[in-house]
Amino acid sequence: ATPVAVAVATGRGARAGLLVRDASAFERMDRIGAVVLDKTGTVTEGKPTVSDVILHGSLDRDRLLLLAGAAERGSEHPVAHALSAFADGREIAVDGFRAVRGGGVSASVDGRMVLVGSAAFLEGRGIAVPDVDAGGVGRTVVHVAVDGALAGSIVLADAPKPHSREAIDTLRRQGIEVFLLTGDDPSPARAVAEAVGIPPHHVFARVLPDEKASKVAALRMAEGGRARRVAMVGDGINDAPALAAADVGIALGTGTDVAKAAADVVIATGDLRGVPRALALGRATLRAIR
Ligand code: ADP
Numbered sequence: 001a002t003p004v005a006v007a008v009a010t011g012r013g014a015r016a017g018l019l020v021r022d023a024s025a026f027e028r029m030d031r032i033g034a035v036v037l038d039k040t041g042t043v044t045e046g047k048p049t050v051s052d053v054i055l056h057g058s059l060d061r062d063r064l065l066l067l068a069g070a071a072e073r074g075s076e077h078p079v080a081h082a083l084s085a086f087a088d089g090r091e092i093a094v095d096g097f098r099a100v101r102g103g104g105v106s107a108s109v110d111g112r113m114v115l116v117g118s119a120a121f122l123e124g125r126g127i128a129v130p131d132v133d134a135g136g137v138g139r140t141v142v143h144v145a146v147d148g149a150l151a152g153s154i155v156l157a158d159a160p161k162p163h164s165r166e167a168i169d170t171l172r173r174q175g176i177e178v179f180l181l182t183g184d185d186p187s188p189a190r191a192v193a194e195a196v197g198i199p200p201h202h203v204f205a206r207v208l209p210d211e212k213a214s215k216v217a218a219l220r221m222a223e224g225g226r227a228r229r230v231a232m233v234g235d236g237i238n239d240a241p242a243l244a245a246a247d248v249g250i251a252l253g254t255g256t257d258v259a260k261a262a263a264d265v266v267i268a269t270g271d272l273r274g275v276p277r278a279l280a281l282g283r284a285t286l287r288a289i290r
């Protein structure tokens with residue numbers, strides 16, 4: 001692109017709340033064939049709140065939430081923010097904290113071994129987890145084990161953002177295929193997808209952080225072996241490799257610094273309508289110089 005076209009487009013982007021980090025991004029934003037969206041914090045608010053607690057053992061609800069909250073103190077995950085509030089201001093000894101990306105956390109809390117995470121995370125540590133129906137759009141379940149026994153399941157509600165559906169409708173009307181990519185379980189992933197208009201066969205659930213980038217790379221090859229340009233949109237530390245693997249990485253201003261550093265474009269707000277706006281800017285810039 002010519003310097004003038006790029007300067008004009010950069011200014012227009014800035015006014016629309018889009019920070020475009022380098023000139024070549026405008027060219028890569030043209031003719032995007034697929035947009036891949038992270039779920040938590042990108043399509044949804046990313047601020048889950050506890051909506052239900054199911055007890056499986058002898059611990060009561062308050063004790064369960066206290067142990068889980070204390071174990072989550074060292075984690076930056078949105079789920080951890082929701083849970084650690086239950087241990088705020090409580091003097092409680094936490095040792096040996098470990099976080100497994102896309103899985104959960106483990107720590108010794110008051111001398112008890114606490115695990116908090118997905119069913120797969122607990123099952124990988126030898127703890128059987130029953131199917132818990134979260135029920136409703138934007139609900140996710142994490143499970144808590146104490147001293148090797150399942151103690152409870154916590155249902156968290158994380159609603160889609162108000163403008164997610166509109167942004168996705170706009171992309172799909174332009175013939176762009178939209179995919180949802182998440183580390184979360186298939187059933188909450190499909191419920192959110194349905195609410196925002198993403199078809200069920202475009203949902204990739206239980207994708208580990210390391211696998212997000214390879215999913216994006218695979219989507220760059222469309223059916224029949226044709227190359228297709230893919231934009232990835234995310235907010236989390238775990239999205240950074242996928243943002244880098246895409247033709248265009250788009251981070252949300254509400255996201256982590258790691259995601260923003262890995263992206264070509266940063267949407268100033270958390271509003272997904274910035275995605276069709278960014279792609280329109282790419283098309284307009286290319287038209288101006290052709
Ligand atoms: P997403 O791709 O939707 O942002 P992640 O890959 O970060 O999700 O996490 C996938 C799943 O792993 C979560 O839905 C949750 O069940 C579990 N998980 C990850 N980190 C934590 C944590 N700190 N505490 C509890 N569960 C967690």
Ligand code: MG
Nearest residue numbers: 038040041236
């Ligand atoms: Mg996220």
